[in-house]
Structure formats: structure tokens, C-alpha cells
Amino acid sequence: MKFMNKKRFASSVLAGTLALSLAAPALAANNTTTNIAGSYADIPIAVVVPTTGTAQINPYGLPVSITKSNDSTVDLTGQKITTRPLSVKNQGAIALELGVSSFIVVPKGDVSVAAAADNNKAIKVDLEVAGLDDAALAIASDNEKLDDLLIDRFAAVATWAGAQKLAAPTAAKGDTAADITAAKTTNPMATLGAATVKGDLTTYGKDSIALFRLTGDLAQEPATDPWKETDGFESTIVFKFTPAAPTAGDATLTLDNTTLSAGGSLTATFAAGTSGRSVVAWSWAKAGGADITVTSAANDNKATVVEGSVSTGDTATITVTATLDNGATLTASCVYTK
């Protein structure tokens, strides 16, 4: 059988497709169906991350002076790898988990990167991230004090006590970026709290900022060849930000009664602790207890419990839920026994 030529065949297919496309809306209308178009709404990540930074191989831990806005200086001392202050700031209205999707250190000069420093020029390099939780930092993003406060926090030893670490992958002397398998972590290295955004004004939360640095270890006096000015490295870090589930922090929710019988009332009490959170909505729910009724005014932290006349033993778990201003929820329960 002689088949139609290719051009004619393609033309027929295209015509068919066009006809199908045009006919679809009419068919949908006749069948009273609803088309729901689903598309991915990209989550806007509003973070401030420095594109560059500087560090030093500093075998003797010489002081590196950081000058503050009032010309006073803060010294970073005793660090064999010394990094000038670096920070990541969340300027968005949602909390973010900060992860690292790529971390490499490309050695320069005679340097190599290893899991542990040796007595020559193999250096160990770690990326450290310290999430801050400090009410003094809950200030406007353009506040002149912010940089100075961050310098102080960066220089404080205590800041780094709980820092998360990610070791740099090994790299031989002369390796290029292409030769190195990047390190990464699936666990968040910090959670950056949401900022409050009102118009052009962004105010950080007390936990919206994390500091980061390169640190590590190296030989003070390499056995075979002293340190030279040509020795160094170039590190590239790619931070990954994903929305964090909102948390209540140390806020708590309690009921005045955890058990109840013969009717009564319940009052929920919210304590913010140091979280800075507040309740935006209350709701009550009941599980079990068909003959037990819980009533509450709309969006109220108080409820009244009434039992019916059916004289059978009955229990219900009454739960109050407080929705916080950041979307986190807290619950408390009372067991009612009839």
C-alpha cells in the first residue's frame, strides 16, 4: 500500500490537534465540568547573602581587626583560619531553613584540603553557621547599629558554641573546582525566623539572622616548607533556603482543668515566654462523648461544657487550639467524664 508522503501526514496530524484544541472548551461547557488550572506559585525568598567574603590562613592566629561605625575595633584572635564577619539575613515574612547545597574549597599555592590538618600544608576547613537568637537584633534592617551588633556577636566565642559545622571536601594541591566533589547537607544548619515587612520597612525578628564563617586547623610551621603569601584558597558556598514550619518557640498553652465532670467551664491560658508570639485564633473541638456538649463564643479562649440527660457513662476529650501569629499552633486538652 502506498502511504501518504511525510509532509501530508504531518499536516494532517497538526490539523487534527488544532481541531481538538478548539473543540475542548465547548465540550467542557456542555458537560458542566470545571477546569481548575494548577500552577506552582514560587515562594519568594527574600534573603540577604553576601556574594563575597574574605578569610585568611593565619597560622599564628594573628589579630584581625574589624572596625565598627564609631571607629572602635574588635579583634578576631587566635583563629588559624580567620574569616571576616559574614551573615545571612531573612527579610521575608516566612521562616526559612538554611541548608547548604554545595560547599567546596579550592586550594591555592602549596595547600591541600584534608579531613585533618597534617604537619605540612594540608588544612582542615569547616563551614560554621550560627543562628542568632537575640532580642537586640530585632531591629529595622536599615538600623545603623545592626552591623556593629553583628560584629560583636561574630567576635564572641559563645556565639559559635552551638554552631553547626560542615567539613569541606578533600582537595589535592592544584585541584580545580571541577576536580572536587562538593559537600552538602540535607539537615538545616540554621532556621532563620521571619521578618516583619510593612511597606518598605523590614524589621528582623530576634532569630532572623545567622552568622557564618570558615574555620579549621593547619600546621603552625609546616615541616618541609614555610607558609608563603601565595598559599591560600577560594571557597564557594551555595546556601539553600526552604520554608520552615512555624514553631511556637517556648510559648505554652494550658487549660485551667485537665479533667472535668458534671459540667463546668474551661479557660485556656497562653503564655508567650520569650517567643514573642501571640494568639490570633481560638478553636474548640471534642472527640467522643455523644451526650456531652461544648459551646464557645467565636474565637474565644473560654468554653462551657454541658452533659445531657442520658445516664450512661461517657467520656470526651476536649481540645482547645490556639493559632499563633506565625501560623504555628498550640493545643491543650481536658478529659471529661460523665
Place this chain on the structure above:
Amino acid sequence: MKRKVLLCVLTVLVLFCSTQPAAALLSNERGTVIEGDARLPIIRVVVPTRAEVLINPYQMPVEIDGETRREQILCTPAVIASTSDIPLKVSITITGAVKEESDMTLATAPTGGAGTSKSAFVYFEIVQSNSDDVISSLWAKAYDPAKHIPVVPGTPQTRTDIMTLPPMTKDNEVARGGYAQFRLTGDAVWNPTTEWNRKDGINVIVAFTFTPVPYT
């Protein structure tokens, strides 16, 4: 047509190049490049290359820098000063020898001026200070083997980590305690059987070693 093709290829290449860095990062990723260089300590100590020592057994008046002095072993002022950016431990090796033409000897303990052999006891003293001037009051009153280094002919005498000089100030000046004055001093037999003469004398080499102290 060739021109158009070339233009298109170039445009595509330009677009590709200019979008490459952005394409490497996802919308929820941000990158930082940290340049690391080597910070090496600056070791900078001014050390006099030469000083004069005089054996003055009869305690004749000798004028040095406008000051009349009468010690039996006299030394011209000598001070070291550190403008390093790191603390330095100072170690010293003293090597001494009697001049070839001399028949004097070097004693291994103070003579107290007594005796009949033509002998002198010479020791090295160094004291940390805040000034580039020699301050006489800082010198010890007497020889102390724990602090001083005797000049022993032919046998180098070394003391390690005898002091630590602080780093320079933030104004790049010598810090307090960043100076150290040193001298050779001692005593000599007052009236030896063979009299002291112009041929008598010693040569002493003072070698300083400066070791950086890491910050912790």
C-alpha cells in the same frame, strides 16, 4: 544569510554566557565566594649590630654618652626594639673569646676584684623596658646566675625564652615592654701579678633568636 546565521549564533552564545551563573543556582539558592590568603607574621626587631665593651679594672672614669662611669666592665648602650605584629620569645646565645694577643683569662664566677691572676668575670644582662634609652636603675645590683649569662671562652652559652617582647601597638609603635636593654658587665682582678695592658680584651658575639608566640 551567512551573516544572519553568524549573528544568531553569537546572540545565543552571549545569552548563554550571561545567564550561566544564574542558571547554576536555583531560585531558593544564594552563593558566596570566600577568598582566603595567607596571613604571615611580621617579625621586625631592631638589634644593634655592634657595641663596645671596656675592661676597666682600675675603675678609671670613662665618659659614655655624656655620662661618667667607673665600672670595671663597661659597655656602650644597647637596646633592642620590637615592632613585630606578634609576641616574640627571645633566646640568646653568648659566645666569647679572649683577644689573641691577651694573656688574661675569663673567670667563671665573680672575682670580687681579689686575686693575683689577670682575670675578669664578664656576664651578659638583658632587661625588658619601655624606653629606647638605657635606664641604669633597671640593672641588677649583682650577678644572678638565674638571670644572667656568663661569658665562657669557647663554650657558647644559651638561654632560651629569656623574655617575651609584646607586639607593636595598633598605632604601629613599640609597645610597653617592647624594648630590652642589654649589656656586658662584671668585674676584674684589681691588682694582678701581670698588669693589665692595652692588649687585653675580649670579643663577644651575642646571637638573638626570636620565636613568634601564637595567639590563642
